[in-house]
Amino acid sequence: MTLGFVAIGCAGNGWIRDQPDLAERARRSPGSFLEPALKLTAPLESLVGSYTMRFSRGIGRRSVDTFVSVRRPADVDILVLDPTGGTQAYLRANATEVGLFVREEQLLYRGPATRTSFEQAIGFGLSAADVVAALLGYGVDAGSHPRGESSWDESLRRIRIDYGDEATAWMLPPSLLFDRVEHRRADNSVVLEVREATATPIDGQTVPVPSTLQLRIEPEGYGIAMQLLGEPSANVEFPPPHFELQVPAGVLQLPISDLGREGGLFRRQAPEEQ
Numbered sequence: 001m002t003l004g005f006v007a008i009g010c011a012g013n014g015w016i017r018d019q020p021d022l023a024e025r026a027r028r029s030p031g032s033f034l035e036p037a038l039k040l041t042a043p044l045e046s047l048v049g050s051y052t053m054r055f056s057r058g059i060g061r062r063s064v065d066t067f068v069s070v071r072r073p074a075d076v077d078i079l080v081l082d083p084t085g086g087t088q089a090y091l092r093a094n095a096t097e098v099g100l101f102v103r104e105e106q107l108l109y110r111g112p113a114t115r116t117s118f119e120q121a122i123g124f125g126l127s128a129a130d131v132v133a134a135l136l137g138y139g140v141d142a143g144s145h146p147r148g149e150s151s152w153d154e155s156l157r158r159i160r161i162d163y164g165d166e167a168t169a170w171m172l173p174p175s176l177l178f179d180r181v182e183h184r185r186a187d188n189s190v191v192l193e194v195r196e197a198t199a200t201p202i203d204g205q206t207v208p209v210p211s212t213l214q215l216r217i218e219p220e221g222y223g224i225a226m227q228l229l230g231e232p233s234a235n236v237e238f239p240p241p242h243f244e245l246q247v248p249a250g251v252l253q254l255p256i257s258d259l260g261r262e263g264g265l266f267r268r269q270a271p272e273e274q
Contacts, residue, residue: 015174016157023157026173030159031150037176041138043202046071047209049135049232054225055266064088065229069236070135073143074113074128075243080265091265092245093118093128098256099245100265108247111256115144120256123264124217125185130167134192137210139169139178156180177208189218200234207234224266 016023026033047070054063065085069077075094082088089102098117099110111117115127122131129141139161142148146164153160158170158180170180179194192215197208209232216223247253262268 015172019174022173026159027152030152033159033171033173033176034148034150034161037171037178038138040176041136041207043205044136044200044207044209044234046075046236046238047136047232047234048236049209050229052227052229053266054227055223068135069238069242070132071238071243072132072136073141074132075238076118076128076131077243078265089265091121092243093121094243097245098128100256100259101245101248101251106248106251108245108251108253109256109259110245110253117256119264120260121264123260123267124215124222125183125188125190130183134181134213135210137178137194137197137208139171139181140167175208188220191216191218198228198231200232202234209234222267 047068049068051066051068052063053066065081067079067081069075076092078091079087080089080091087103089100091100092098093113096113097110098113098121099108100121101108109121111120113128118128118131119125126134127141127144129144133139133141140148140163142163145166148161148163148169150159150161153170156170158172161169161171163169166184168182168184169178171178177194177197181192183190183192192213194210194213196210196212198211199206200209201207209228211228213226214223215226259265259268
């Protein structure tokens, strides 16, 4: 079952016309929607899924297939697959460290579990907790940001939650879905839009899981489109070493800051591109 998302900026009028009482409540008391929205996604603790990612440059191809595992609050495992289905590279983050292994080059970039390390690894301004929140559908990880302040955004027909100067999330009142998030850094911002979600059953409850996502970095305009392939697996029990870095024998280990200078996982040049 797929839940269609209204396109950002052009389709908010329909639900306001059809549900005037709900629209009036959202205008008068936007903060009252936040707790029910977070309760909707609370049963979802972890997720495993296959995604196609399309982007403008990086790792030698315009698009890649990936196998992604995430767990609250900030465990991430992204396997980048080669055309045969083998692992070309993997990015992992856990409570102690962040690392990227590139198989063909036999390189392991490694650093401490900090926001800066993960941003250097992925190539843009998202932390591991931000990625988990985006893929599990709860917008922003409240534990790593200032307290959220809710207001009504008339231009987007959404409830807007500002987390200080660092992040903003927008929620669609009829579905209680966070379908737009902006993360701000000193020199750029990352805007994530959820275009579709898939309804996933968990313990007798239906939880919406983002299935089509669009990420762009402003002002440069670089973007990544993510499409979930098939049904995800929810609340997977991972073995203890799942998110740990595996260090193959003979690999060259480099600091994660070197990867940051190369543009991160999705924007670094593969050897054939250099």
